[in-house]
Amino acid sequence: MLAAVRKEGVVTDEGFAGAVADDLRRIETALQRVAVAESPFVTQAARHVIDAGGKRFRPLLVVLGARLGSGIEQWRMDNAALVVELTHVASLYHDDVMDQAQTRRGVEAANVHYGNTVSILVGDYLFARASSIVCTLGVDFVARQAETFARLVQGQIGETRGPADGDDPMEHYLHVLDGKTASLIATSVVFGGMVAGLAGDQLATLDEFGRHLGMAFQLHDDLIDITSDTSGKAPGADLRAGVATLPVLLLTKTGKAADQALFDRIRAGLAPAEIDGVIATLRGHEVIGLARQQVFDRAEQARALLAGLPQCAARDALDQLCDQVGARSN
Numbered sequence: 001m002l003a004a005v006r007k008e009g010v011v012t013d014e015g016f017a018g019a020v021a022d023d024l025r026r027i028e029t030a031l032q033r034v035a036v037a038e039s040p041f042v043t044q045a046a047r048h049v050i051d052a053g054g055k056r057f058r059p060l061l062v063v064l065g066a067r068l069g070s071g072i073e074q075w076r077m078d079n080a081a082l083v084v085e086l087t088h089v090a091s092l093y094h095d096d097v098m099d100q101a102q103t104r105r106g107v108e109a110a111n112v113h114y115g116n117t118v119s120i121l122v123g124d125y126l127f128a129r130a131s132s133i134v135c136t137l138g139v140d141f142v143a144r145q146a147e148t149f150a151r152l153v154q155g156q157i158g159e160t161r162g163p164a165d166g167d168d169p170m171e172h173y174l175h176v177l178d179g180k181t182a183s184l185i186a187t188s189v190v191f192g193g194m195v196a197g198l199a200g201d202q203l204a205t206l207d208e209f210g211r212h213l214g215m216a217f218q219l220h221d222d223l224i225d226i227t228s229d230t231s232g233k234a235p236g237a238d239l240r241a242g243v244a245t246l247p248v249l250l251l252t253k254t255g256k257a258a259d260q261a262l263f264d265r266i267r268a269g270l271a272p273a274e275i276d277g278v279i280a281t282l283r284g285h286e287v288i289g290l291a292r293q294q295v296f297d298r299a300e301q302a303r304a305l306l307a308g309l310p311q312c313a314a315r316d317a318l319d320q321l322c323d324q325v326g327a328r329s330n
Helices: 002-007 014-034 040-051 057-066 074-099 110-114 116-134 139-161 169-196 200-227 237-241 246-253 257-268 272-283 287-308 313-327
Strands: none
Touching (some): 014 057, 014 313, 040 074, 040 110, 040 116, 057 313, 074 116, 074 139, 074 169, 116 139, 139 169, 169 200, 169 246, 200 237, 237 272, 246 287, 257 272
């Protein structure tokens, strides 16, 4: 993630960029170490998704949040970053079982390689490792992690069940994203602020910032599920799973009968032979532009909150991160 961040100008102060790079390299090494289990097989399975790489977006947010302060304890920042990334990686093992995914980050998904049962148990193992590490940080961190985990699970259950009768599908969808993705991204930057010893009102600002940034991040990922052939997963994974994401839900907002008919057809369940045709139709549709605008708007809402944080290189980096998250939908 840092290489991409520096390339895009998120960290423009070279001295600061070097310090953040050192932080993330150290955290990456520790991530490999804490995935080691008593059994070589469990270690191999636990490292399957870690070794595939990833953005390390959540550890980056911990580091930037921590660097809003001064005199931080390195081990506390590192442990906070490990907690959020282990939680994220663990959730991916479970997600891929539920989605019956075939690939993850460009490699064979763990559920395909090891089977569903092992994948679920490996996810549980990584959650346990995160729980052990968060205990070293204090009860406030434990409480926040427990609350976040609960929101993450409830968000995933909400996505699995879908909206209840009478619920607005778009509101349900956004509530799901707030739980299953934005909650952990918010906790990442708040953990950093807690390591930095920021005041309560500043932590509240970071929480809101992280939620908006997290929403932009996930809305973009749901968008590229339709638009990208290079995301590391087969296009249309959500369509195949019967999950209506932002581009699909926006079909109901255009006021066009043909769009409503396409939405109803998607919600009724597409046959495998129909997926590619629907993806092609959506890629050429106005809803893609509307979805990109929503990603941008969320990133701008996050940026507006930064005025309430200390002026420093870390705040500048968070500001530029809003640019990157907002612009990557284009």
